Amino acid sequence: MDMTILIFIGASVLALILAVVGFIGSRKQATPEQVERLNIAFDEYVKNRLFTDAFVQEVHGKIYQEIEKYLSKVFIDFEHDLESVIGNVSQQLHASTSEKLTKELDAYRDTVQESTEYIRNMVGELETAYKEASQRVETKLQEFSDTEKERITALIDRRFEDIIDSYLKTIMENQVDLGAQRPYIFKQLEQHKEEIKKDVNEGI
Amino acid sequence: MKEYKLPMGLYSKHQVEDIAAEAAQLLEQQQSRRIRSQYGQDQSSDPALSSLLEDFLAANGWTVKDLAAAKDALDHVRQHAPVMHCTLPRRPQPGWLRELAEWFRAHVHPLTLLTVRVDRTILGGMVARGTNQVWDFSIRRMFHNKRDQLKQVIADVE
Numbered sequence: 001m002d003m004t005i006l007i008f009i010g011a012s013v014l015a016l017i018l019a020v021v022g023f024i025g026s027r028k029q030a031t032p033e034q035v036e037r038l039n040i041a042f043d044e045y046v047k048n049r050l051f052t053d054a055f056v057q058e059v060h061g062k063i064y065q066e067i068e069k070y071l072s073k074v075f076i077d078f079e080h081d082l083e084s085v086i087g088n089v090s091q092q093l094h095a096s097t098s099e100k101l102t103k104e105l106d107a108y109r110d111t112v113q114e115s116t117e118y119i120r121n122m123v124g125e126l127e128t129a130y131k132e133a134s135q136r137v138e139t140k141l142q143e144f145s146d147t148e149k150e151r152i153t154a155l156i157d158r159r160f161e162d163i164i165d166s167y168l169k170t171i172m173e174n175q176v177d178l179g180a181q182r183p184y185i186f187k188q189l190e191q192h193k194e195e196i197k198k199d200v201n202e203g204i
Numbered sequence: 205m206k207e208y209k210l211p212m213g214l215y216s217k218h219q220v221e222d223i224a225a226e227a228a229q230l231l232e233q234q235q236s237r238r239i240r241s242q243y244g245q246d247q248s249s250d251p252a253l254s255s256l257l258e259d260f261l262a263a264n265g266w267t268v269k270d271l272a273a274a275k276d277a278l279d280h281v282r283q284h285a286p287v288m289h290c291t292l293p294r295r296p297q298p299g300w301l302r303e304l305a306e307w308f309r310a311h312v313h314p315l316t317l318l319t320v321r322v323d324r325t326i327l328g329g330m331v332a333r334g335t336n337q338v339w340d341f342s343i344r345r346m347f348h349n350k351r352d353q354l355k356q357v358i359a360d361v362e
Contacts, residue, residue, distance in 0.1 A: 157351075179297075181329060181330075182300070182303075184341070189339075189341075193312070196308075196311075196312050196332070196337075197311065199334040199336055199337045200286040200288070200312050200313050200334050202335060202336065203334065203336065204284065204286055204313070
């Protein structure tokens with residue numbers, strides 16, 4: 001700080017101390033008029049001798065200059081700091097944003113992978129269930145087919161003659177032509193001729 | 205067994221029984237006529253014979269005067285001739301039975317007689333029963349014999 005200002009401040013403090021000391025020391029003795037006069041004299045002294053207009057103006061000018069210099073420096077520092085802060089904040093923001101986006105993307109990717117894996121597992125289970133069901137159905141059908149085949153075969157075995165008789169009697173009811181059967185009957189007789197002859201002659 | 209000849213029209217045991225009865229009746233009539241003629245009371249002519257009896261007499265070289273021999277022959281045939289019992293799906297025509305009797309007499313025995321029974325359940329063909337055996341030439345039997353083949357066909361169906 002400038003020396004002039006220091007001197008000014010020192011003188012002002014001294015005068016103030018003196019005035020206070022004088023005031024305190026004369027309180028018991030001085031009358032109000034005296035105090036008034038003393039104050040006025042002090043004010044005039046300060047005004048005319050210490051704080052002249054030129055001095056005050058100079059001091060003001062210097063204070064302004066100092067304030068300006070200080071403010072300018074502060075402003076410049078602030079500007080630097082602000083730029084730095086903006087840069088840092090921007091970097092942090094960018095880093096934070098990227099990190100957050102990366103995390104979100106990773107989380108999204110993880111979710112997609114989990115969903116894909118879940119769907120793949122579910123499809124696998126469905127395929128297995130479908131194969132097992134198909135196998136069961138095929139086995140049941142085979143069992144049913146075998147059972148039905150055996151049942152029909154047994155039924156035919158038991159009622160073969162009834163079935164054939166009923167069927168042929170229906171379709172041959174009025175179409176039995178012995179004349180047409182003559183070749184068949186005589187052919188059969190010829191084939192068994194010796195057996196018949198032997199049997200008949202044994203009975204005579 | 206005596207050697208008689210049976211006309212082709214005489215093929216069933218029933219026919220033999222019928223003309224044997226006819227011959228016996230005629231013999232009785234002849235006897236009555238002969239008695240009555242002794243007293244001059246018989247004015248009737250010779251009785252008419254059935255065509256079957258006439259054929260039988262002719263086949264064996266006999267006339268109506270040989271009815272006694274014919275009667276004995278018919279009784280003998282009725283008692284001793286071999287009989288084939290035939291089962292058919294329907295009543296056959298007489299010509300068809302004559303043909304059948306002719307075959308048996310040509311290939312089995314010359315006095316073979318037939319009995320005929322109708323059984324529709326045999327469906328077709330014929331079942332012949334001799335003395336101790338049965339020959340089943342029926343269509344029912346034919347299907348029965350093919351039963352295993354039919355069962356196999358059904359069993360092979362997937």
